[in-house]
Amino acid sequence: xxxxxxxxxxxxxxxxxxxxxxxxxxxxxxxxxxxxxxxxxxxxxxxxxxxxxxxxxxxxxxxxxxxxxxxxxxxxxxxxxxxxxxxxxxxxxxxxxxxxxxxxxxxxxxxxxxxxxxxxxxxxxxxxxxxxxxxxxxxxxxxxxxxxxxxxxxxxxxxxxxxxxxxxxxxxxxxxxxxxxxxxxxxxxxxxxxxxxxxxxxxxxxxxxxxxxxxxxxxxxxxxxxxxxxxxxxxxxxxxxxxxxxxxxxxxxxxxxxxxxxxxxxxxxxxxxxxxxxxxxxxxxxxxxxxxxxxxxxxxxxxxxxxxxxxxxxxxxxxxxxxxxxxxxxxxxxxxxxxxxxxxxxxxxxxxxxxxxxxxxxxxxxxxxxxxxxxxxxxxxxxxxxxxxxxx
Numbered sequence: 001x002x003x004x005x006x007x008x009x010x011x012x013x014x015x016x017x018x019x020x021x022x023x024x025x026x027x028x029x030x031x032x033x034x035x036x037x038x039x040x041x042x043x044x045x046x047x048x049x050x051x052x053x054x055x056x057x058x059x060x061x062x063x064x065x066x067x068x069x070x071x072x073x074x075x076x077x078x079x080x081x082x083x084x085x086x087x088x089x090x091x092x093x094x095x096x097x098x099x100x101x102x103x104x105x106x107x108x109x110x111x112x113x114x115x116x117x118x119x120x121x122x123x124x125x126x127x128x129x130x131x132x133x134x135x136x137x138x139x140x141x142x143x144x145x146x147x148x149x150x151x152x153x154x155x156x157x158x159x160x161x162x163x164x165x166x167x168x169x170x171x172x173x174x175x176x177x178x179x180x181x182x183x184x185x186x187x188x189x190x191x192x193x194x195x196x197x198x199x200x201x202x203x204x205x206x207x208x209x210x211x212x213x214x215x216x217x218x219x220x221x222x223x224x225x226x227x228x229x230x231x232x233x234x235x236x237x238x239x240x241x242x243x244x245x246x247x248x249x250x251x252x253x254x255x256x257x258x259x260x261x262x263x264x265x266x267x268x269x270x271x272x273x274x275x276x277x278x279x280x281x282x283x284x285x286x287x288x289x290x291x292x293x294x295x296x297x298x299x300x301x302x303x304x305x306x307x308x309x310x311x312x313x314x315x316x317x318x319x320x321x322x323x324x325x326x327x328x329x330x331x332x333x334x335x336x337x338x339x340x341x342x343x344x345x346x347x348x349x350x351x352x353x354x355x356x357x358x359x360x361x362x363x364x365x366x367x368x369x370x371x372x373x374x375x376x377x378x379x380x381x382x383x384x385x386x387x388x389x390x391x392x
Contacts, residue, residue: 001026002378003039004047004352010360012049012329012343015321017360023047025350028376032346045370048324048359049342050095050122050351052331053293053305054257055206055227058082058110058124059102060296067175071140075106082110085302086121091382092303093366095351095374096123096342097295098335100167100206100227101130103141108161120379123349125335127167127206128158131194133185137173137208151186151194159201166198168223170207171214171232175297181210182232184217191217204336206257212242219248225255225334227292231278238271241278243285250286255334259294260315262307272315279316289316290334291327303382306366313363321360350376 005022022037023030059078064070073081089097099107107126114121129143131154136144145151155166170191172179186194195205195218204224209215210232218226226249233239249256258279283289291312295302305327313323332342341349352373357365369381 001031002376003037004042004354005037005039006041006043007354008046009033009344010046010048010324011345012325017046018344023344023352025352025373025376028350030344030346030348030350033344042354044356045354046357046359046365047344047352047354048366049328049344050353050372050374051093051305051327051366052096052291052335052342053094053295053327054098054225054290054331054334055100055259055292055294056097056302057101057294057296058085058099058107058302059104062296062298062300062302065298067140067177075104078106079109082106083119083121086110086114086119086124088303088382089122090120090372090374090379091369092306093353093369093372093381094122094303094305095353095372096332096335096337097125098165098206099124099126100208101127101138101141103129105129105161108163120374120377122374123337123341123351125164125337127165128161128163129154130167130169130208131155132169135178136185137169137171137176137179139176143169148190148193148197151190152197155194155198155201155203159203163203165224166203166205168194168198168205168207168218170209170218171211173208173210180236181230182234182236183211184214186217188217188220192221195221195223212239212245216242216245216248219245219252219254222252223254224336225257225290227257228259228294229256229282238274238278241281243281246282246285246287249282250288253288255290256282256287257290257292257334258312258316259292260308260312261293261295261300262304262311263299264308264315265311275315276317283316288330288334289318289326290331291323306363309366310363320363323363324359
């Protein structure tokens, strides 16, 4: 058993620090929380639940901008890179992530090796090949479907490979030639039937949605989460959110995963204003947000969730503690892991991030971990003055 004492503890759900100062870990779980125990002296440190990124792509190399180059990588190269990425993520305090798309199920192979203890990495939930339309967004990953029956065949194929959830491309996307983010890829009836088919096999659905019509279809179909939720209109630009659709998202308990990465901090103020106004409206409607980055797309590194959180806070007009919840307990709930991780509680997974300073007031503190524990395993944190060669 490992015992960490003289700590300041935030459990992931409370609005302030706990009255406990010690946490005991046995095996891969939290054994107990208490006061005044003997153990490793952590004076000056704060511990919070390990961070969760609700939207990553482990097989994508963020250093490669060309789609052709991405797809030309061999499985051997991808396996080596994903192994490195997984380790770097944990060393930066990310102990759980949801992978929302790949073509050859290599991310599932990575998940299984992590679960078996062969390699170091975060807990992964994987969607496999996304369901998409013919020549639709990310069709190159193998999930094309001409109709509902074709979509069901894609779902069955993912089921056979042991995925954790289903990804649906409800709209076009920005990384696929001739695909329009504003356009819905399926009509309402088909979207609803696809979600129902996934649910019948026990899978939640995460829906990629940029355009407003696709967001509407996904909300009405009752997906688990709406990814991006960009509210892109007919002109291909962000437009004001639809309050009727936002109300439906809230009514159905659909989570919104806005995929805000650290690079968004460089966008012009006009963009920031549009995002803030839509976030304000969605929050007022009761929509629940989770932290996500879309790691793997060009220039969005897999380990940079902590760098993204202050940007998320500014654009969503959230207090640091609200953002922390979005990256821990709320995210765990959205991913169906509320009884596994996201909270520091006896019996849950020992996923711990130790930092200096006060993360409930200053999210920047999360960028320099002092210690990380993932499923009870203590790992050396990332060094703040070096850049990991995650692409090697």
